[in-house]
């Protein structure tokens with residue numbers, strides 16, 4: 071930390087002021103709308119600093135990731151006051167619509183569908199509800215079709231929890247309960263959103279999706295299909311509007327299991343459905359590669375793929391699109407294991423990228439672990455300092471080791487410079503707390519506010535003091551409990 075250097079604090083509410091609050095969880099942290107600009111990366115950058123100096127953002131997770139997590143938290147916490155939606159649907163409450171467009175179509179499931187975020191009254195957790203409007207259960211057994219789907223536990227499939235019919239919306243609706251992935255987007259929303267205004271269409275050309283991203287989607291979907299097909303099921307819906315992008319390049323099949331339920335009496339054999347999954351996956355890649363969101367012109371899209379992507383990708387898509395034993399696909403058989411074997415080198419690349427991403431997240435987590443350690447220490451200090459009474463003793467926090475802990479709190483947080491101005495230095499606080507946590511033998515001079523008492527004490531003794539006082543409080547709490 072550049073202790074005494076003039077530097078801009080990126081976490082300050084007013085970043086130009088040196089003395090701003092340096093914790094991003096400031097008083098305005100949950101101001102609406104959230105002030106994301108407070109988190110934009112700002113100087114000074116590392117090059118300005120000496121090797122031993124650190125800027126305050128070195129102590130926290132990177133701005134981009136924090137913003138992403140913050141947006142997810144914001145989406146999760148979103149409520150809808152004065153909503154016309156039912157107050158409860160079975161044991162779910164606090165419904166918030168997830169649909170971002172008003173166009174309702176019945177093409178995917180044969181019913182108008184709605185998506186909501188809702189809180190379960192049973193466990194208090196958030197779930198996504200998909201409602202099929204006007205669905206009537208004619209065959210009681212149909213609802214059992216959801217059972218095998220509840221056992222699918224794959225990172226590339228949105229987990230299914232239950233399905234039930236309800237009249238809470240004033241009609242007869244089917245509700246499908248799945249995991250909720252805050253702030254996720256469908257692949258249609260991510261890659262295929264054309265501007266409906268023709269004036270802007272030519273200017274805002276959609277960005278071509280890179281080959282690496284397409285392979286990553288292919289590998290993740292193949293992993294989902296491996297889990298699904300191995301359980302004797304078929305995904306049945308692999309379309310851009312039913313694949314969720316839940317974080318960077320991470321996709322999950324959404325809407326599985328619904329067709330099994332609504333068409334339970336008229337389903338072809340599962341082998342046929344599985345073959346159809348390959349066809350749908352091939353079409354999905356073609357749609358995204360050629361940016362065709364409505365009707366896919368197959369020959370044109372294949373031509374685009376041939377010209378802009380590698381022959382390996384084209385071969386994989388051709389394999390997916392054509393039945394076995396045909397001139398375009400001479401393989402005698404077609405199943406997910408053969409497909410995975412064929413794309414093994416791309417699977418390895420995606421796996422390696424995932425390892426790198428995991429390593430990065432792991433080291434960020436290490437940083438946060440340090441912060442968590444200091445927060446626990448501050449929580450202990452907060453519990454002890456200035457406690458009005460303990461066990462009927464109003465002097466408790468002013469006596470014994472509690473007294474020098476109070477002086478230490480003043481030393482860390484209430485220091486002033488020679489002109490009486492507050493010393494606002496994150497480096498000083500973190501250094502002191504780290505030394506306290508480590509129980510360093512270093513001595514410090516603590517002075518009372520009236521300057522009548524001065525005490526030379528080591529961090530080691532302070533650490534012992536904090537543990538003794540905290541344990542006393544814990545014992546008191548346990549006695550009361």
Ligand SMILES: Nc1ncnc2c1ncn2[C@@H]1O[C@H](COP(=O)(O)OP(=O)(O)OP(=O)(O)O)[C@@H](O)[C@H]1O
Pocket residue numbers: 168169170171173174175178183184185198228248249250251252253254255256258259311312314324
């Ligand atoms: N499990 C989920 N968790 C979080 N958000 C979801 C979930 N399922 C869907 N959503 C969001 O809800 C919105 C609507 O999803 P939906 O699957 O209905 O897509 P759609 O584009 O409206 O498709 P359709 O035209 O077929 O209705 C999308 O923005 C999607 O990101």
